[in-house]
Amino acid sequence: MSEALLDIKDLTIEFGSGSQPLRVVDNISFAVSLGETVGIVGESGSGKSMTALSVLRLVPEAARVSGQIIFEGRDLLKLPKREMPAIRGKEIGMIFQEPMSSLNPLMTIGDQIDEAIRLHEDIPAPERRKRVLALLRLVGMPDPENRLSAYPDQFSGGMRQRVMAAIAMACNPKLLIADEPTTALDVTIQAQVLAMMLDIRARFNSSILLITHDLGVVAEICERVVVMYAGRILEDADARSLFSNARHPYTQGLLRSVPTLNDTRKRLYQIPGSVPPAGTIKAGCPFRPRCSVRMERCAVEMPPLRTYDPGHRVACWATAEAAA
Amino acid sequence: MSVLIDIQGLGKTFSDPSLRLGPRRPPVRAVDQVSFQILRGEALAIVGESGCGKSTLGRLLLQLIEPSEGKVIFEGKDLNKTTKAEMRQLRRKMQMVFQDPFGSLSPRRKVVDIIAEPMDSFGMTKSRKERREKVAELLTLVGLPSSYMDRKPRQFSGGQRQRIGIARAISVDPMFIVADEPVSALDVSIQAQIINLMQDLQEKKGFSFLFIAHDLAVVRHIADRVAVMYLGRIVEMGTKEQIYAAPHHPYTEALLSAAPQPDPTATRDRIILKGDVPSPSNVPSGCAFRTRCPLAADICRDERPSLREIEPHRTVACHFAAPRPISHRRAMA
Amino acid sequence: MTDARLSDFPVDDLISREALADERGLGDVVRQVIFGRISTQVAFFVVVVFIVVAILAPWIAPYDPVRQSILQINKHPSWDHWLGTDQFGRDVLSRMIHGSRNSLIFGLLSPVFAAFFGTILGVSAGYFGGIVDRLISRIVDMLMAFPELLLAILIAAALGGSFWNIVVVLTVAFTPGFARVARASTLAVKQEPYIEAAVAAGVSTPLIIFRHIVPNIAAPIVVLMTLWSASSIRIEATLSFLGIGTQPPNPSWGNIIRDGLSNMFATQWPIVAGGLAITIVVLAISILGDSVRDVLDPETAR
Numbered sequence A: 001m002s003e004a005l006l007d008i009k010d011l012t013i014e015f016g017s018g019s020q021p022l023r024v025v026d027n028i029s030f031a032v033s034l035g036e037t038v039g040i041v042g043e044s045g046s047g048k049s050m051t052a053l054s055v056l057r058l059v060p061e062a063a064r065v066s067g068q069i070i071f072e073g074r075d076l077l078k079l080p081k082r083e084m085p086a087i088r089g090k091e092i093g094m095i096f097q098e099p100m101s102s103l104n105p106l107m108t109i110g111d112q113i114d115e116a117i118r119l120h121e122d123i124p125a126p127e128r129r130k131r132v133l134a135l136l137r138l139v140g141m142p143d144p145e146n147r148l149s150a151y152p153d154q155f156s157g158g159m160r161q162r163v164m165a166a167i168a169m170a171c172n173p174k175l176l177i178a179d180e181p182t183t184a185l186d187v188t189i190q191a192q193v194l195a196m197m198l199d200i201r202a203r204f205n206s207s208i209l210l211i212t213h214d215l216g217v218v219a220e221i222c223e224r225v226v227v228m229y230a231g232r233i234l235e236d237a238d239a240r241s242l243f244s245n246a247r248h249p250y251t252q253g254l255l256r257s258v259p260t261l262n263d264t265r266k267r268l269y270q271i272p273g274s275v276p277p278a279g280t281i282k283a284g285c286p287f288r289p290r291c292s293v294r295m296e297r298c299a300v301e302m303p304p305l306r307t308y309d310p311g312h313r314v315a316c317w318a319t320a321e322a323a324a
Numbered sequence B: 001m002s003v004l005i006d007i008q009g010l011g012k013t014f015s016d017p018s019l020r021l022g023p024r025r026p027p028v029r030a031v032d033q034v035s036f037q038i039l040r041g042e043a044l045a046i047v048g049e050s051g052c053g054k055s056t057l058g059r060l061l062l063q064l065i066e067p068s069e070g071k072v073i074f075e076g077k078d079l080n081k082t083t084k085a086e087m088r089q090l091r092r093k094m095q096m097v098f099q100d101p102f103g104s105l106s107p108r109r110k111v112v113d114i115i116a117e118p119m120d121s122f123g124m125t126k127s128r129k130e131r132r133e134k135v136a137e138l139l140t141l142v143g144l145p146s147s148y149m150d151r152k153p154r155q156f157s158g159g160q161r162q163r164i165g166i167a168r169a170i171s172v173d174p175m176f177i178v179a180d181e182p183v184s185a186l187d188v189s190i191q192a193q194i195i196n197l198m199q200d201l202q203e204k205k206g207f208s209f210l211f212i213a214h215d216l217a218v219v220r221h222i223a224d225r226v227a228v229m230y231l232g233r234i235v236e237m238g239t240k241e242q243i244y245a246a247p248h249h250p251y252t253e254a255l256l257s258a259a260p261q262p263d264p265t266a267t268r269d270r271i272i273l274k275g276d277v278p279s280p281s282n283v284p285s286g287c288a289f290r291t292r293c294p295l296a297a298d299i300c301r302d303e304r305p306s307l308r309e310i311e312p313h314r315t316v317a318c319h320f321a322a323p324r325p326i327s328h329r330r331a332m333a
Numbered sequence C: 001m002t003d004a005r006l007s008d009f010p011v012d013d014l015i016s017r018e019a020l021a022d023e024r025g026l027g028d029v030v031r032q033v034i035f036g037r038i039s040t041q042v043a044f045f046v047v048v049v050f051i052v053v054a055i056l057a058p059w060i061a062p063y064d065p066v067r068q069s070i071l072q073i074n075k076h077p078s079w080d081h082w083l084g085t086d087q088f089g090r091d092v093l094s095r096m097i098h099g100s101r102n103s104l105i106f107g108l109l110s111p112v113f114a115a116f117f118g119t120i121l122g123v124s125a126g127y128f129g130g131i132v133d134r135l136i137s138r139i140v141d142m143l144m145a146f147p148e149l150l151l152a153i154l155i156a157a158a159l160g161g162s163f164w165n166i167v168v169v170l171t172v173a174f175t176p177g178f179a180r181v182a183r184a185s186t187l188a189v190k191q192e193p194y195i196e197a198a199v200a201a202g203v204s205t206p207l208i209i210f211r212h213i214v215p216n217i218a219a220p221i222v223v224l225m226t227l228w229s230a231s232s233i234r235i236e237a238t239l240s241f242l243g244i245g246t247q248p249p250n251p252s253w254g255n256i257i258r259d260g261l262s263n264m265f266a267t268q269w270p271i272v273a274g275g276l277a278i279t280i281v282v283l284a285i286s287i288l289g290d291s292v293r294d295v296l297d298p299e300t301a302r
Helices: A048-055 A081-087 A109-118 A125-138 A157-168 A187-204 A215-221 A239-244 A249-257 A296-300 A317-323 B054-061 B084-093 B111-121 B128-141 B146-150 B158-170 B188-205 B240-245 B250-258 B298-302 B327-332 C002-006 C026-035 C038-055 C092-128 C130-144 C148-159 C163-190 C193-201 C205-242 C253-262 C269-296
Strands: A004-015 A022-033 A037-041 A064-071 A092-095 A175-179 A207-212 A224-229 A232-238 B003-014 B028-039 B043-047 B069-074 B094-097 B176-180 B208-213 B225-230 B233-239 B308-311 B314-316
Touching: A004 A048, A004 A207, A022 A048, A022 A207, A022 A232, A037 A048, A037 A215, A048 A064, A048 A175, A048 A207, A092 A157, A109 A125, A109 A157, A125 A157, A125 A187, A157 A187, A187 A207, A187 A215, A187 B250, A207 A215, A215 A239, A224 A239, A224 A249, A232 A239, A232 A249, A249 B188, A296 A317, B003 B054, B028 B054, B028 B069, B028 B208, B028 B233, B043 B054, B054 B176, B054 B208, B084 B094, B084 B111, B094 B158, B094 C193, B111 B128, B111 B146, B111 B158, B111 C193, B128 B146, B128 B158, B158 B188, B158 C193, B188 B208, B225 B240, B225 B250, B233 B240, B233 B250, C038 C092, C038 C269, C092 C130, C092 C163, C092 C205, C092 C253, C092 C269, C130 C163, C148 C163, C148 C205, C163 C205, C193 C205, C205 C253, C205 C269, C253 C269
Parallel strands: A037 A207, A037 A224, A092 A175, A175 A207, B043 B208, B043 B225, B094 B176, B176 B208
Antiparallel strands: A004 A022, A004 A064, A224 A232, B003 B028, B003 B069, B225 B233, B233 B314, B308 B314
16 A cells, blocks of 8 residues: 555553543554555444544543644644644544534535535635535435535434535545444445445545444445454454454454354354453453453553564464464 | 234324424324234344334333234233233233343342342242342343342443343243343444343243344344334244345345445445435335335335235235345355 | 353453442432532531531520510620620520521421422322323412412411411422422433333332332432522521511521611621521532532432
């Protein structure tokens, strides 16, 4: 792949005060190349959403963020706050899980998309209108001319998600961050939205950072997958090798435990135990209590991410031992 | 296997209850002429998207909602004709597991009191000691340490809470359990635990099971039979093998094909349905699915397809019912 | 089966210490209220002191509150009379101490009665809905239309300002407020899945109400109770000030101020003492109410 568009280095996000900080993201590094679709997969408390929000500097005020988030050569964490609005929406677009709460209920969708363009580009109204219509067509909105003056509550969940996507793509951003864009949607509508995202990628050649808990969605549209658990990256690989040759016991377990349409096993494989709440596991590998191949070392020391095949990084002592 | 519950022409219409003047909201047809049977000891799954009436159907069977028409006959007894007191006694035989593991456990009560609540209601606990012993037994059965019984729900994770909810449901040894999307609010790595647990418990206790889900993959492991619902109606029903091997209704086919599969190498000819699910307050004439159906013809607008038995145990409501093997299955085999 | 596999790993490992620290019984709630904030501690201390003083009034008051003395009129504070004397030569401190009985009993009695009746009405309306709800709600609306002070003055003027008359009047006046809050909270709690779970479990309706609804609407009721306690003390003072509350020569904070007002240019101490006592108690009870709400409400609980 080509050079990195987004390069996250040693990102750590903490909440709370001095002696007992709650570390929700713990020293993670990964990159998104130009035109690449990367999925961050994780369960609740994995820190995946916090990671996405930190790219736009939208984490809550109380959080302490350290490390580097380099976007096109600039460290976003070092930029003055007042320069961020110029990047949000223009360079980086975002789609949220709950499209209703992200849209203004008192503005027509035409105006909301128009505003997204007007904020960043100085072009005359008739041309903006053309662009709005083109965007709505792009996201698959039927009959866009008549929908311009409609309000968000007149749309279904899937249609709102299309409007959100139109706003996110209004200024042709280089990176699109989508935080669980299909989680709130029904299966058949989810398929529509995923098809739309593939279409967006094909036409704009944008990079996409997709946050999800659903391995099926990842398999559907991602080229590379970052697996997060309790604030750490456990595995980072291109999608094909992750799904055919997962190396971390967590990823392996997750893949085996997901019910699929065509397996005929009597029982599902299950990972024992519970997902730890964010920041509660302080030392060693966070997956250790649930891991079937854990060793003594895992309790003391977090395994570093080690590269196995090209582009396939895994953080696990047992994997390292088996490979040695 | 004999019939435990016989559902005949069950329907529910919710209408705007307010007394205000001016236009009322149109009535919502949540469940429409649903008939089927649940056998003793079987696991039946009801699958459909939001607004298809699957949760309402589950609550109608337990009489948590009163039906607008039709009958629910439980062990030969018509539930509509029972008195309130009789119905309360019948609840000992039918229990429910809820979708929301956080909301369905009272936050102020201890686990022991939550689990013992159904037993308390039917006077099944003689002494404090016996009550605690029974709860300890149930906790062990659902895979939680019995020492947890004096804790409050908020100290548990979603999966652990769902185990508590399951322990509550099986505490009175019911003959029938409705599980309303019991895993959809849980983390991916926890879902398999709960599905396996319920499957094990059903094998051990032999109760009949109505498992409500929005996802066909989840019920693959637990169901003996599957019913697919769309806008308040059952569109297809059959054994698990029949449904997954070759759905006959185009909606079932679309549901199967739309589910994202964790395998990037699978080749897919996805069927992507156009448009949205119509509002249940404004169901299309004829076949409710026709507005999104790739096969829709004139007859679908004029005539509502009835559920026809096309092979043993298998009913479909479609004018063009025919086997539709799923493409990605072939690719992966 | 699952149990064997689950016991293979340390479950306790996974339950955070924060969650364990969260195990709270009623005793913990009380402790948390009292030891929560400095302001709460002070408020709690103040209320306790006033209650103790009211209970022990006959023993700790230095003089008889109604004994007059022509020789000791309008004295300023001294070692003999800490708060001075009034125009009849009565010891102001003793009158304040005895007066706290009338004021506090008032302050606590009617809100407690009103909370009891209001909760019954509100929960019935909210839980059963339909015709029950409509009937209760209309009655409550009607009562709400009367300002409570006006109602109190009306009844006190008609029936005389005996102690129980005023308690009954204030109870009637406060009940609608409690009924409304109880109804609204019941409607909200009724939507919670655990109520449906209780119905499905076969729990009888009275048990659902007492075990699942009432404990979960207690927080706003308690807060309202403290608010009305403060108002109730104020209203008693107002009625007594207007001459239709506690009847002289019996003291209450209200009529101490009233007597003091007519004699304001001779000595200011009765007004100051009465006014300050009312202000301090009302403030303390309100602060306490806020803390109780914060602790009881799972949303704002620390």
